[in-house]
Amino acid sequence: MLSDQIKSQIRTIHGRIKDSLPNYQPRAGQNQLVAEIAKIVSGSYHRHERIGLIEAGTGTGKSLAYMLGVIPYALAQKKKVVIATATVALQEQLVNKDLPFFQLHSKLLFEFSLVKGRARYACIERLRQQQRHPELFASANTAATDWQGLLDSWANRYWLGDKDSLNITLDEQSWQQIVADPLHCHKADRRHLNCPFHLARAEVEHADVLVVNHALLLADLASGNSVLPKPADCIYVIDEAHHLPDSAREFFAAQAQLSHNSQWLEKGGKTLQQLIQLLPATVMKDLIRLQDSCNELQSLLKPVERCIEEFKPRWFSDKTEYRFSDAALPKLLQQQAEPLAQASQKALQQLEKVQQQLQEHSSEQSLSSKQSLALLQELSYLYQKLEQQQNLWQLYAQPQDKTVQQARWVALHSTSQYVIAHATPLGVAGKLAQLLFDDAFAVVLCSATLTALNSFNYIKYDLGLTQFDGVQTLQVASPFAYAEKGQILLPKMQAEPTEARFTDELARVLPQYLPDNQASLVLFASYWQMQQVAEQLRAKGFSLLVQGEASRQALLQLHSENCQHGRSSILFGTQSFSEGLDLPGKLLTNLVITKLPFAVPTSPLEEALAEAISKKGGNAFVQLTIPATAKKLVQACGRLLRQEQDEGRIVILDRRLVTKTYGSAMLNALPPFRRQIDY
Incomplete structure (x- = not known):
C-alpha cells in the first residue's frame, strides 16, 4: 500500500516542480494521473495484479505524472523502473529533457540510463x-x-x-x-x-530507471531477461502503448528464404573447411558435428525447393505475394516443418560452440587477427541464416487445424526472384500475458489514444488483459478548452468516398476550406488521391507542400518559414502525417481530413485477421476495421491543438460520419469541439 511517507514525498516533489516551471498552470487531470498511477503500482486496488490502462489526452503532462507516481515508490521498494516507448523521439525527450529535469527538482537520488539493442x-x-x-x-x-x-x-x-x-x-x-x-x-x-x-550494459546494473523501446523490452522478456531485471523486480511504464500489440506481432514474426538456400549453405561449408585446417584437433568434433547438421539441413530443404518451383507459377501468376488461406501449408512443407526446425536449432547450438572456440584461439593469438576477423564475419552470416530458418520452421511446425493462430504467406523478391516465406502471429495476447503481465511487479500502460469508440475492451483483448481482474482503466481528458478553441465542420458532400467522382469533388470543394494567410494540413487516405487533387489545385494557382516531393523535415521547414512570414501554407500528407506530427500555435490552424482513414485489408496479415474473425462467425468490419479507424481519426484530429493557447478548425469531407450507422459513434469519440454539421 501507499504509505503516508510516500504520499507526502510525492506532494513535496510535485510542489518543487510547480515552483521551478515558468508559467506553470495547475492541471486537475495531471493530479488525478499521479494519484491513480501511485495507487495502481502500490497495490491499493489489487495486491497482485497491479496493472493500469491509462488514456491521457494531449497536454495532461503524462510523462511527469508517471515519473511522480512511480519513481518515489519504486526507489522505496528497491524496484527498477523500466519505461518503454515506441518511438526514438519520445526516448530522446525522456533521456535528454524529462528525466534530467525530474532528477534535478525531485532531489531524489537515482540514476537513469537509455538501453538500446x-x-x-x-x-x-x-x-x-x-x-x-x-x-x-x-x-x-x-x-x-x-x-x-x-x-x-x-x-x-x-x-x-x-x-x-x-x-x-x-x-x-x-x-x-x-x-x-x-x-x-x-x-x-x-x-x-x-x-x-x-x-x-555495465550502466544498466547501476541505473534505477531504464528507458527502452518496445522491441528491446519484448526481446529481453523472450530471452529470459538477459539485459533487464526479471519482471518481478520491475515496475514497467509502457508509453505509446497503443503500438505494443503491433510491436509484439512484428517481434514474434519470422521470415526466411525457401529457395536458393544451397548458396549460403555451401559458402558456410567452405568456411568450416577452413576452420578444420586452422583450428586444433580438440575442436574437430564440434566442427564435424556442425558440418553434419548443415548437410542434414540442406537435404531437408531440397524437397522444399522442388515443391516451391512447382507452385511458383500458380502463386505468382499476377502478384508477388501469396497467402495460405487458414494458414494451411502445402503438405510437403507441413511435413518438413518439424524436422527443419530441429535441424536448424541443432546447427545453431553447434555454431555457438564453434564460435566460442574461434574466439578463444584468436584471443590467444594462435590465429592472426586478420584470419579470425574474416572467419568470424563468415560465421556471423551463417548464424543469421540459420536463425531465420529456425524461427520460420518453428512457427510453421505449430498446428493450425482447430484454431488458426498465424498469418502465413510467401513473397517473390523483386530483384533476386528468391521465394521468402513469412509467418506472423494473429494475436499476441497469450505471449504478453505469459512474458509480462503474469510476473511483473506492476505495469502501467499509457497513451493519448488507448480506447477505440470510447471503450478499453479492444486494447484489453489485444494485450491479453481480459483475464486479469485487477486491471484499472482511467481516461483523463485533455485540459484544452476544445469547445472554445476549436470547431469540427462537416460540409455537405455529394459523393461517397468510395465513388470514382469523389476525387474531382474534393478538388472542387477544397479551395473553400483553405483560408488565406493560415496554416493548413490536408490529410488524404491514399497517395494517388493526394497527387490527383494536388495537380488540380496547382492548376488553379495554389502553392502546395506535398508529402513525397521533398523530405518530411524539408517540407516542415518550408511550412514553418511560410507561417513565420504570415504567408498561406498548405501541407498535403497521408496517414504518416496524422500521428506524431507536432505543429503548435500558428503552424496549424486549419486541419482538413478528406476521408475516414479506413485501412484496406490488402496485406496478408490484415487479410488473415479478417478471415479468422469471419470463421468464428464475427464481422471483421465491425470488430476490426471500425475500431481501428475510429482510433486513427482521433489521432488525426489530435494534430490541431498541441498547446493550451492553440486554436483552429477541423474540416471533415467524408459524409459517412453522418450517413452510416457507425458515424455517430466515431464522432462521439472525438474531443468535444464545437460542431457544425451541414446535412
Missing part, C-alpha cells in the same frame, strides 16, 4: 580491424569511409560509439561491418571489454 552499437575492435585491413572489406561504400576519424572521435569521446550519435554519414552496409554483433564483440575476449555496447 546491440545492433545500435559499434564494436571498436572491429572498427580497428577495418582501419588496419581495408583489403578484407573493400567495397565502393566502405573504401571511402574515414575509419580513423571515427576511432579518433571515440578516443576523444566526441562520439559515444553508437549509431545515433555518429558524426559522419554511414550507410547500412558500412555499419554492418562494425556493428557489435554477439559473434564478433564478445565480452569474454579482453579486447572487447571497453567496447561501447559492454560499457553501456
Whole structure:
C-alpha cells in the first residue's frame, strides 16, 4: 500500500516542480494521473495484479505524472523502473529533457540510463580491424569511409560509439561491418571489454530507471531477461502503448528464404573447411558435428525447393505475394516443418560452440587477427541464416487445424526472384500475458489514444488483459478548452468516398476550406488521391507542400518559414502525417481530413485477421476495421491543438460520419469541439 511517507514525498516533489516551471498552470487531470498511477503500482486496488490502462489526452503532462507516481515508490521498494516507448523521439525527450529535469527538482537520488539493442552499437575492435585491413572489406561504400576519424572521435569521446550519435554519414552496409554483433564483440575476449555496447550494459546494473523501446523490452522478456531485471523486480511504464500489440506481432514474426538456400549453405561449408585446417584437433568434433547438421539441413530443404518451383507459377501468376488461406501449408512443407526446425536449432547450438572456440584461439593469438576477423564475419552470416530458418520452421511446425493462430504467406523478391516465406502471429495476447503481465511487479500502460469508440475492451483483448481482474482503466481528458478553441465542420458532400467522382469533388470543394494567410494540413487516405487533387489545385494557382516531393523535415521547414512570414501554407500528407506530427500555435490552424482513414485489408496479415474473425462467425468490419479507424481519426484530429493557447478548425469531407450507422459513434469519440454539421 501507499504509505503516508510516500504520499507526502510525492506532494513535496510535485510542489518543487510547480515552483521551478515558468508559467506553470495547475492541471486537475495531471493530479488525478499521479494519484491513480501511485495507487495502481502500490497495490491499493489489487495486491497482485497491479496493472493500469491509462488514456491521457494531449497536454495532461503524462510523462511527469508517471515519473511522480512511480519513481518515489519504486526507489522505496528497491524496484527498477523500466519505461518503454515506441518511438526514438519520445526516448530522446525522456533521456535528454524529462528525466534530467525530474532528477534535478525531485532531489531524489537515482540514476537513469537509455538501453538500446546491440545492433545500435559499434564494436571498436572491429572498427580497428577495418582501419588496419581495408583489403578484407573493400567495397565502393566502405573504401571511402574515414575509419580513423571515427576511432579518433571515440578516443576523444566526441562520439559515444553508437549509431545515433555518429558524426559522419554511414550507410547500412558500412555499419554492418562494425556493428557489435554477439559473434564478433564478445565480452569474454579482453579486447572487447571497453567496447561501447559492454560499457553501456555495465550502466544498466547501476541505473534505477531504464528507458527502452518496445522491441528491446519484448526481446529481453523472450530471452529470459538477459539485459533487464526479471519482471518481478520491475515496475514497467509502457508509453505509446497503443503500438505494443503491433510491436509484439512484428517481434514474434519470422521470415526466411525457401529457395536458393544451397548458396549460403555451401559458402558456410567452405568456411568450416577452413576452420578444420586452422583450428586444433580438440575442436574437430564440434566442427564435424556442425558440418553434419548443415548437410542434414540442406537435404531437408531440397524437397522444399522442388515443391516451391512447382507452385511458383500458380502463386505468382499476377502478384508477388501469396497467402495460405487458414494458414494451411502445402503438405510437403507441413511435413518438413518439424524436422527443419530441429535441424536448424541443432546447427545453431553447434555454431555457438564453434564460435566460442574461434574466439578463444584468436584471443590467444594462435590465429592472426586478420584470419579470425574474416572467419568470424563468415560465421556471423551463417548464424543469421540459420536463425531465420529456425524461427520460420518453428512457427510453421505449430498446428493450425482447430484454431488458426498465424498469418502465413510467401513473397517473390523483386530483384533476386528468391521465394521468402513469412509467418506472423494473429494475436499476441497469450505471449504478453505469459512474458509480462503474469510476473511483473506492476505495469502501467499509457497513451493519448488507448480506447477505440470510447471503450478499453479492444486494447484489453489485444494485450491479453481480459483475464486479469485487477486491471484499472482511467481516461483523463485533455485540459484544452476544445469547445472554445476549436470547431469540427462537416460540409455537405455529394459523393461517397468510395465513388470514382469523389476525387474531382474534393478538388472542387477544397479551395473553400483553405483560408488565406493560415496554416493548413490536408490529410488524404491514399497517395494517388493526394497527387490527383494536388495537380488540380496547382492548376488553379495554389502553392502546395506535398508529402513525397521533398523530405518530411524539408517540407516542415518550408511550412514553418511560410507561417513565420504570415504567408498561406498548405501541407498535403497521408496517414504518416496524422500521428506524431507536432505543429503548435500558428503552424496549424486549419486541419482538413478528406476521408475516414479506413485501412484496406490488402496485406496478408490484415487479410488473415479478417478471415479468422469471419470463421468464428464475427464481422471483421465491425470488430476490426471500425475500431481501428475510429482510433486513427482521433489521432488525426489530435494534430490541431498541441498547446493550451492553440486554436483552429477541423474540416471533415467524408459524409459517412453522418450517413452510416457507425458515424455517430466515431464522432462521439472525438474531443468535444464545437460542431457544425451541414446535412
